[in-house]
Amino acid sequence: MTRRPSLPTLALLLLAGGCTPPGKPTPAGPSRPDEVTDFRTLYATNCAGCHGADGNLGPGPPPNDGLFLRIVADAELLKVITDGRPGTPMPAFDHGKGGPLTTRQVKIIAEGLKPTWGKPDPSGDPPGYALAPGGDAGRGMAVFARACAGCHGDRGQGGGSVDGRPVGAVNGPAFLALSSDQVLRRYIITGRPDLGMPDYAGTAGRPADFEPLDARDVADLTALLASWRTAPAGK
Amino acid sequence: MRRIVRAVGGWFDSRLKVRESVMPMLEHPIPAGAAGPKGWWYVFGSASITLLLVQIATGIGLALVYVPSTDQAYASLEYLNYRQPLGWFLRSVHYWSGSGMVVMVAVHMTQVFLHGAYKYPRELTWLFGVFLLLLTLGMAFTGQVLRWDADAYWGVGVGAAMAGRVPVIGPAIVELLIGGQTIGAATLSRFFALHVFVLPGLLLALVGGHLWLVLSKGISEPPEPGQPVDPKTYDAKYHELLKTGKPFLGDAMSKDALFSSLVVIAVVVIAALAGPKGPHGLPDPVLTGANPRPDWPFLWLFGLLSLCPPGLETFVMLVFPGLLVVGLLLVPFISNHGERAPSRRPVAVMAVTVAATTLAVLSYAGATAPWSPVMEAWSKDPVPVEMVRRSGPLELQGAAVFQNKDCRNCHALDGVGGRRGPDLTDVGTRLTHNQLIDQVSNGTPGGGNMPAYGKKVNPAEMEALAAFLGSLRPPGQPPARVAAP
Numbered sequence: 003m004t005r006r007p008s009l010p011t012l013a014l015l016l017l018a019g020g021c022t023p024p025g026k027p028t029p030a031g032p033s034r035p036d037e038v039t040d041f042r043t044l045y046a047t048n049c050a051g052c053h054g055a056d057g058n059l060g061p062g063p064p065p066n067d068g069l070f071l072r073i074v075a076d077a078e079l080l081k082v083i084t085d086g087r088p089g090t091p092m093p094a095f096d097h098g099k100g101g102p103l104t105t106r107q108v109k110i111i112a113e114g115l116k117p118t119w120g121k122p123d124p125s126g127d128p129p130g131y132a133l134a135p136g137g138d139a140g141r142g143m144a145v146f147a148r149a150c151a152g153c154h155g156d157r158g159q160g161g162g163s164v165d166g167r168p169v170g171a172v173n174g175p176a177f178l179a180l181s182s183d184q185v186l187r188r189y190i191i192t193g194r195p196d197l198g199m200p201d202y203a204g205t206a207g208r209p210a211d212f213e214p215l216d217a218r219d220v221a222d223l224t225a226l227l228a229s230w231r232t233a234p235a236g237k
Numbered sequence: 238m239r240r241i242v243r244a245v246g247g248w249f250d251s252r253l254k255v256r257e258s259v260m261p262m263l264e265h266p267i268p269a270g271a272a273g274p275k276g277w278w279y280v281f282g283s284a285s286i287t288l289l290l291v292q293i294a295t296g297i298g299l300a301l302v303y304v305p306s307t308d309q310a311y312a313s314l315e316y317l318n319y320r321q322p323l324g325w326f327l328r329s330v331h332y333w334s335g336s337g338m339v340v341m342v343a344v345h346m347t348q349v350f351l352h353g354a355y356k357y358p359r360e361l362t363w364l365f366g367v368f369l370l371l372l373t374l375g376m377a378f379t380g381q382v383l384r385w386d387a388d389a390y391w392g393v394g395v396g397a398a399m400a401g402r403v404p405v406i407g408p409a410i411v412e413l414l415i416g417g418q419t420i421g422a423a424t425l426s427r428f429f430a431l432h433v434f435v436l437p438g439l440l441l442a443l444v445g446g447h448l449w450l451v452l453s454k455g456i457s458e459p460p461e462p463g464q465p466v467d468p469k470t471y472d473a474k475y476h477e478l479l480k481t482g483k484p485f486l487g488d489a490m491s492k493d494a495l496f497s498s499l500v501v502i503a504v505v506v507i508a509a510l511a512g513p514k515g516p517h518g519l520p521d522p523v524l525t526g527a528n529p530r531p532d533w534p535f536l537w538l539f540g541l542l543s544l545c546p547p548g549l550e551t552f553v554m555l556v557f558p559g560l561l562v563v564g565l566l567l568v569p570f571i572s573n574h575g576e577r578a579p580s581r582r583p584v585a586v587m588a589v590t591v592a593a594t595t596l597a598v599l600s601y602a603g604a605t606a607p608w609s610p611v612m613e614a615w616s617k618d619p620v621p622v623e624m625v626r627r628s629g630p631l632e633l634q635g636a637a638v639f640q641n642k643d644c645r646n647c648h649a650l651d652g653v654g655g656r657r658g659p660d661l662t663d664v665g666t667r668l669t670h671n672q673l674i675d676q677v678s679n680g681t682p683g684g685g686n687m688p689a690y691g692k693k694v695n696p697a698e699m700e701a702l703a704a705f706l707g708s709l710r711p712p713g714q715p716p717a718r719v720a721a722p
Contacts, residue, residue: 024509025325025326025508025510025511025512026325026512027318027512047616047617048616048617049616050616050617050619051615051617051619051620051640051645052616054619054622055619059625060619060620060625061625061633061640090637091634167626167627168629170629170632171629171630171631174630174631176631176634176704177630177631177701180697197626
């Protein structure tokens with residue numbers, strides 16, 4: 003009787019030897035989400051939903067904004083991503099606060115924002131980012147008339163237009179209830195360049211002799227918007 | 238050398254009496270028709286058993302490495318996949334041979350049904366067969382759970398939901414099945430015990446009974462039109478037929494052996510080409526971005542679930558599969574006599590066609606159904622830029638709330654996002670402000686597809702949401718208005 007290796011034996015030998023059949027899995031497959039450490043990937047999976055694919059043109063305040071990144075402190079970035087902003091749609095991301103990311107990942111994102119989108123442009127003298135207490139809403143009304151009313155209406159009810167699109171109200175209690183004072187102050191300073199709202203020094207929609215807003219103007223405007231949260235303008 | 242083997246063999250045989258008891262079984266006569274070309278119809282049962290043997294062999298191999306504990310099961314499968322030489326192949330063969338077994342059992346049953354072989358006097362053989370089918374499916378289900386990945390976790394969840402709908406004793410069954418109130422360590426232990434001891438034990442016992450019945454009642458002759466089964470005369474006729482019968486050990490046996498070998502070779506080739514299934518993603522709700530699917534033998538059921546309106550879920554989840562099983566069990570009692578040939582049984586042929594088509598369509602629905610939410614959409618999928626551009630401050634907040642409350646996980650905007658619920662790109666043209674608020678507060682009436690957000694959304698969030706959704710209209714399209722009564 004001649005002995006030839008049977009077909010299955012042959013196949014097994016092939017499998018055991020160097021040849022790799024297509025079915026053999028490779029460990030590259032599913033990686034654990036908490037092992038991702040690349041800023042771009044982390045941003046795209048966790049932040050793009052609200053802050054836009056490239057850090058702007060999302061519903062949330064754009065992190066891709068040179069002025070914002072210039073005035074905001076590193077500690078504040080880390081804090082807001084770790085803890086979120088309670089009462090607003092900005093959630094906490096740290097595991098310890100019930101979020102989906104590890105402390106290390108939060109740090110990678112916080113530290114990646116400025117290198118990615120920051121601009122080396124120290125021109126002008128913008129007001130600081132941190133909230134300043136003691137704003138005067140009454141005086142804010144006068145600043146508003148000068149700096150905002152052209153687009154947002156004399157009482158913030160909306161009505162102006164930018165590029166032919168109507169500009170919305172900023173005096174609505176629901177809008178204000180979901181916005182922190184901090185983000186309102188930020189918008190007053192940085193505007194929303196991606197949507198056509200000018201920053202503290204911009205002149206779009208403003209009188210020809212417009213002077214850049216100073217720290218006091220910004221504090222007073224913030225106080226004014228905050229006051230509309232509970233007592234809507236004009237009522 | 239040969240002499241020694243014979244002597245040893247003889248020593249054992251004179252005590253075990255294998256030749257005396259087994260040889261007659263192998264040589265028992267079968268109808269001549271079943272030994273001819275038509276004998277190819279009879280190979281599916283033995284192929285099922287062959288695959289069962291493959292399952293036992295590979296299953297033992299897997300059990301040597303697999304750790305049935307929630308924190309190590311997944312890792313032990315990864316060890317098999319990546320580190321143990323040929324471990325992946327063992328897993329692959331076990332999966333594909335198991336799938337093959339489900340196929341063979343189904344084909345075997347179909348053949349028996351079409352040929353009316355379940356009729357007198359083989360009703361009991363059929364009943365055993367139905368339970369063998371259920372046990373095979375049980376093995377497939379419990380086996381999928383042992384993978385302990387997102388698919389498994391979710392499969393148990395749906396299984397438990399199904400069992401929980403049984404009136405009165407439902408909760409008790411669930412507790413017995415998953416070993417407590419929640420899916421966890423005890424669940425895996427239970428399914429391991431089921432998959433490795435309980436179900437295989439039952440399966441082997443029933444296979445024994447099934448084979449015994451096949452031997453004692455004889456293999457049915459190939460059906461001939463115009464030769465109906467009459468329980469009064471059948472036994473005598475069959476006895477007569479066997480006088481010209483052929484021994485099983487011969488032509489029939491070679492056909493079985495050949496076909497089984499082909500099936501095993503096919504399984505091995507597919508296993509090498511397609512590889513093992515999963516494990517897909519850890520079963521941790523926070524970590525999965527996965528889109529869990531049950532293994533293919535159950536896809537039809539999930540297809541059915543995803544298509545059915547919420548009010549019918551209890552019926553679909555519980556009553557319908559129950560009716561199917563009862564229907565199968567009743568088959569030999571509804572018609573245990575009469576014509577056997579498929580050409581004279583249009584209803585039977587129709588039933589098979591309808592059942593096969595339905596299963597195929599439902600499986601397709603199950604495979605493609607956007608069944609589960611996309612877990613990461615809320616933070617990953619940007620709100621479409623066009624929507625952001627035309628939003629005012631309140632709508633922008635609404636969009637952020639929409640993302641924040643996970644709405645996006647079920648609802649796409651501009652085609653991107655979850656598909657569990659409808660795409661909301663144009664929802665402002667369909668629903669008025671109040672209808673929107675009503676939908677979000679109350680979800681799907683009666684629970685089910687869309688959760689009620691009434692208690693999870695504060696008034697400001699609700700107002701912003703409704704403003705955002707109401708603004709979702711193609712440019713120039715007016716908002717929805719209340720339909721005239």
